[in-house]
Amino acid sequence: MLGVQSASGRVRGSSERQAAGSPITRAGGRRRAVAPVAPPGAAPSPLRRVSSLPGPNVPIDTTAGGGSAAVAAAPAPPPKAVAEAYKGQRAVVVGAGPAGSTAAMFLARRGFEVDVYERRPEPSQDAVDTGRAYIIVLIPRGQRALSELGVPLPTDGHSVSQGSVRHSRTGKVSVSREAGNVTFSRAGLAQFLIDEARARYPDRIRFHFGAPCLGVDLEGREASFGVEGADGESNGAAPAVSARYDLLIGADGTQSAVRAAMAAADPAFSVEIADSGREYVTYRGLRGAIEPPEFAAGGGATLHLWASDDAWTSFTAHSDPDGAYSGTLSLKTGGFECLKTPADYEALLRAKFVGIPEDWIAPIAAQAATQRPSPAGKRTKCSRLDAPSTILIGDAAHSVTPVFGQGANSALESCLVMDGVLDAAAGDAAAVPAAFTAARLEDAHALQEVDRLAYSFFRRRGIFDTDFLALLAHVLLGTVLSKIVPFLYGAKPALLQLGAGLPYSKILKAVRRDAAAAAVGLAALGVWLGTRLAARLAGAA
Template sequence: MLMWRPCHRSCIPVAHSSSAVAEAAPEQQVVPLYSGKRAVVVGAGPAGSTAAMFLARQGFAVDVHERRPEPKQDAVDTGRAYIIILIPRGQAALQELGVPLPSQREFITKGTVRHNKKGKIGISREEGNVTFSRSSLAQYLIDQARQRYPAQITFHFNSACAGVDIPQRQVSFSVAGGGRVQQQYDLLVGADGAGSQVRQALQQHYPDMQVSIDDSGREYKVYGGVRGDIEPEEFRRDPGATLHLWSSDDPWTTVTAHSNPDGTYSGTFSLKTGGFSDLKTVADYEALLRKKFVGVPDDWLPVIAEQAAASTPSPAGKRVRCSRLDGPGVLLLGDAAHAVTPVFGQGANSALESCKVLGTVLTEAGGDVSQVPQRFTSSRLADMHALNELDAKAYSFFRRRGLLDPDFLQLLSHVLLGTILSKLLPFLYGRQPALLKLGSTTPYSIIIAAVKRDSLMAAVGFAALGVWLSLKLAVKVMAGV
C-alpha cells in the first residue's frame, strides 16, 4: 500500500473500451434549482464531464470547453493513455449520477503482483475496483453526459481558455482557425488540470491566494502490445485486470505492466526526472533494463527498449495545493485545485469525489448560485490539504532515509501501532489503520488526523518506555553503590 505505484491508478496505457457496462443504480432524483442559469466548465477530462452532469442535474445549461480534440480523435491523448482504477471513493460520484460501470471481468481489478529486485513475487488482491484508461474514461463520461443531458450539456473541443474576467463573469476561448469566442456565465468551474488557466485568473484576482506546485521527481515512457504468460497461479483461475510492478535497486526506476482486455500488456518504464537524457540508443535502453530488473520477460526487453527510445518522457504527476478553491462565481476542482502524484492512486478518485461534493453544495445553496463557490471551499479545502500532506509524506519512501526521516517515521508508527490496536481493540480503534482506508470514502482529513494521533501516541509510548528503563537502570546502579 505504501510503495510507489506509478501506474496502478494513473499511468499505464490500456486499450480503449466502453462496452459491457453493468446496470446502473437509479440516479438520485433532485429538484432542478438552477434552471435558467449557465455554467461554463473548462476541461473535459473525467472531472469536467462529471461536474457538468452534476450541474445539469440541478438545472444549469452547461458549456464544456476542452483545449484538446475529443479523446477518441486525439492521437496524442490515446498514445499517452494511462490507467485509472476507480475505487469506491471515485465510484460513489458516478453511482449517485446513475452512471453504470463496466461489468466484464477483464475490467474488474483482481490485484497487484510485485516483483522485487531479486525476482521474488508478492501478491495482493484488490477485488471490486474498476479499470479504465484515462482517455477511455474521459470519452465514456463525455458520452454519458451527452446521452443523459442532450439539451443541457454542450461540448466544445479544440477550445482553449484564453482569459477570464472575473468581475464581468466572462470567459474567452481561442478556437480552431485562430478565432476567439466569449461566454458569459453564472458559474465557472475550472477543471483544466495542474496548469489551470482558471486558477491563474483567480490568483490575479486574489493577490494573496497561495498556490504551491511540486513535481513528482519522476518521468515515464510507455510501451504496449506485448504478450506473455506472466500471471501467478492465483490469478489464472479467473479473468480480470492485473497490475505488475517490477522494482529495482533504486526507488525511482520501475517497470509496470497492466493486462488489457485484448490479452496484451501495456505499461511504463520510469526513471528519476532527467534519467532518460543519459540514454541515447535502443541498446542503451535495453542494457539498463537488463541491468535493473529481474523477471521482466526476456522477449519484452527489446520491445520496451525500442518503443521507449522512440518516445519522449512524460512527467509522472504534480502536487498542487491552493489556499482557496473559489472566487466570485468561480470554483476549482480536480487537478486544477488539488493535483496529487500517483503514489496513492487518489488523483482521479479525489477529483470525482470533489464533483460529488459539488452536487451536495448545489443542493445546500438552494438555488443561490452566489453561495456555491464559497460553500464548496468550506466543504472541500480541509480534505484536499490533508490529501496533499499525505501525498507529500509518502515521498519519504523514495528518500530512503529510514527512521531519520520524520515523515517515514510518522507513517510507519501509524501503521504499526494501528495494526496492533486494530487487533487488540477493534471495537474502539477500528479494523485497520486509517491510512489503509484511502480506497474507501473515509475523509482525507480524518485519515491524516489518525496518522498524526497514532504517531504521537507511539512517540509518547517510546518516551515513557525510555524513562522507565532509565529509572530501572538508575535503581540498579544505586543498589550496587
C-alpha cells in the same frame, strides 16, 4: 504561483463544432478586459489501488494504449430525483476530463444549462491522448459520485480489476486480489463520461473540443475561448468566442487557465506546486504469458509491479483489452539523461529488474529510446478553491502524485461535494463558491499532506526521516490497536482506508495522533529504561 501569459496555440482534430443555442457570442466590439492566461494542460494522473502501506519500490504510474471501446455495464440505480433549483442559469466547465464531465452532469441535473470547453480534441479522436492513456482505477471513493448520478460502471472482464502482481528483486512473485475496483485508461474514462453526459442530458450539456481557454473575466462572469478554423488552427491573436456564465468550473488540470486567472485577479490567492521527482517513458503492445496461476484463467484486468534496487526506479505492465500489455519505466527526474540508445535501455532493464520476459526487453528499449520522458505527476495546493462565481475541482484544485492512486478518485469525490453544496444553496449560484471551499478545502489540504508524507519512502532515510516515522508509527500502532481494541480504534489504520471514502482530514488526524502517541510511548519507555539502568548502576556502586 503560476505565471500569467497570453495564450495561443495550435488545435487540431476537433470532433464537435459549436452547438446551436450555446451561450456564446462572437468576439467583437467593446469588451471587458479579460485577464490573459496560460493555456490549460492537464498533467497525467496515473493511479493504482493501495491495499496496504506502499513500500519504497511501489511504481506510481502506468499507461494503457487505445481509446475507449464499448463495454458491458452493470445496471445502476436510477439517478435520484432532485429539485432543478438552477433552471435557467448557465454554467461553463473548463476541461472535459473525468472531473469536468462528471461536474457537468451534476450541474445539468440541478437545472443548469452547461457548456464544456476542452482545449484538446475529443479523446476518441485524439491520437496523442489515446497513445498515452493513463490507467485509472476507480475505487469506492470515486465510484460514489457516479453511483449518485446513476451511471453504471463497466462489468466486462477487461474493466473489472482482478488484482496486482508484485515482482521482487529476488524473483519472488506475490499476488494481491482486488474486488469492486474498475479499471480504465485515462482516455477511456474521459470518453465514457463524455458519452454518458451526452446521453443523459442531450439538451442541457454541450461539449466544445479544440477550444482552449484564453482568458477569464471573473468580475464580468465571462470566459473566452479559441475555436478551430477551417485549417484546423485556432486563432490565438484575439479571443474567438466568449461565454457568459452564472457559475464557472475550473476542471482544466494542473496548468489550469481558470486558476491562473484567479491568481492574476487576486494577489492573496496562492498556489504551491511540487513535482513528484520522477519521470517515465511508456511502451505498448507486448504479448506474453506473465500471469501467475491465480490469474491465469483471466476474468479481469491485472497490474504487474516490478521492484528495483532503488526506490525511484520501477517498471509496470498492465493488461489491455486486446490481450497485450502496456506500461511504464520510471526513474528519478534526470535519470533518463544518460540513456541515449536502445542498448542503454536494454542494459538498465536487465540490471534493475528480475522477471521481465526476455523477448520484451528489445521492443521496450526501442520504444523508450524514441520518447521524451514525462513528469510523473505534481502536487497542487491552493489557498482556497473559489473566486467570485468560480470553483476549482480535480487537478486544478488539488492534484496529487500517483503514489496512493487518489487523483481521479478525489476529483470525482469533489464533484459529489459540489453537488451537496449546490443542494444546500438552493438555486443561489453566487453562494456556491465560498461554500464549496468551506466544504472541501480541509480535505484537499489533508490529501496533499498525506501525499507529501508518502514520499519519505522514496527518500529512504529510515529512522532519520520524521515523515517516514509518522507513517510507520501509524500503521504499526494502528494495526496492533485494531486487533486489540477494534471497538475503540476501528478495523484497520486510517491510512489503509484511503479507498473506502474516509475523509482525508480524518486520515491525516489519525496519522498525526498515532505518531504522537508512539512518540510519547517511546519517550516513556526511554525514561523507564533510564530509571532502571540508573538504579542498577547505583546498586552496583
